Amino acid sequence: MSESETSVVGSKTNRPIKTSDRFMLIIGAAVIFTLFAAAAMLKPDSKGWGTHRQLGLPPCSFMFFCGVPCPTCGFTTTWSHLMNGDVPSAIRTNFAAVLLWLLAAASGSWMLISGCLGRWFLLLPSVYMWAAIVAPIIIVTFVIWISRIFVVPN
Numbered sequence: 001m002s003e004s005e006t007s008v009v010g011s012k013t014n015r016p017i018k019t020s021d022r023f024m025l026i027i028g029a030a031v032i033f034t035l036f037a038a039a040a041m042l043k044p045d046s047k048g049w050g051t052h053r054q055l056g057l058p059p060c061s062f063m064f065f066c067g068v069p070c071p072t073c074g075f076t077t078t079w080s081h082l083m084n085g086d087v088p089s090a091i092r093t094n095f096a097a098v099l100l101w102l103l104a105a106a107s108g109s110w111m112l113i114s115g116c117l118g119r120w121f122l123l124l125p126s127v128y129m130w131a132a133i134v135a136p137i138i139i140v141t142f143v144i145w146i147s148r149i150f151v152v153p154n
Contacts, residue, residue: 014119014120015119015120015124016118016119017114017115017118017119017120022114022115022116022118023115024115025111025112025114025115026111026112026115026116028107028108028111029108029109029111029112029115032104032105032107032108032111033108033112035079035104036079036083036104036105036108038055039076039079039080039082039083040080040083040084042054042055042076042080043080044077044080044081044084044086044089044093045077048074048077048092048093048094049069049073049074049077049093050077051076051077051080052076055076060073068148068149069145069148069149070145071141071142071145072094072097072141073094073145073148074093074094074097075094075096075097075100077093077094078090078093078094078097078098078101079097079101081093082098082101094144095140095144096137096140096141096144099136099137099140100137100141103133103134103137110122110123
């Protein structure tokens with residue numbers, strides 16, 4: 001990696017962010033924090049899935065058509081547990097959703113701080129950085145999904 005591609009703390013993070021990009025960062029953070037607020041208002045379903053129905057959404061189409069839970073089954077319930085302070089239940093419901101929540105919390109905070117400061121906070125964004133963070137979450141999601149279907153069916 002050359003000096004110009006550095007994505008760690010350093011002089012490159014002091015580069016100003018365009019006004020339009022700052023606006024988009026702040027909007028992105030607001031979307032994430034709105035999702036957190038919505039999750040905080042929900043009562044986690046005791047089944048470990050189905051909490052999204054409280055938002056007026058239909059039952060899971062994947063479950064209806066395939067007869068098995070979808071890869072993201074329990075994500076809303078997990079986020080609701082987390083926002084209501086029940087970390088053990090969140091981990092039991094869907095660990096991948098816990099990882100995604102952590103990523104969303106860190107990303108939302110980073111976007112808000114960077115947008116407000118007008119410069120990148122701590123890290124420059126890069127495709128490689130996001131791929132290194134998101135790929136493991138996707139892998140864990142699918143490992144949990146496959147295990148729920150074949151190893152520990154409900």
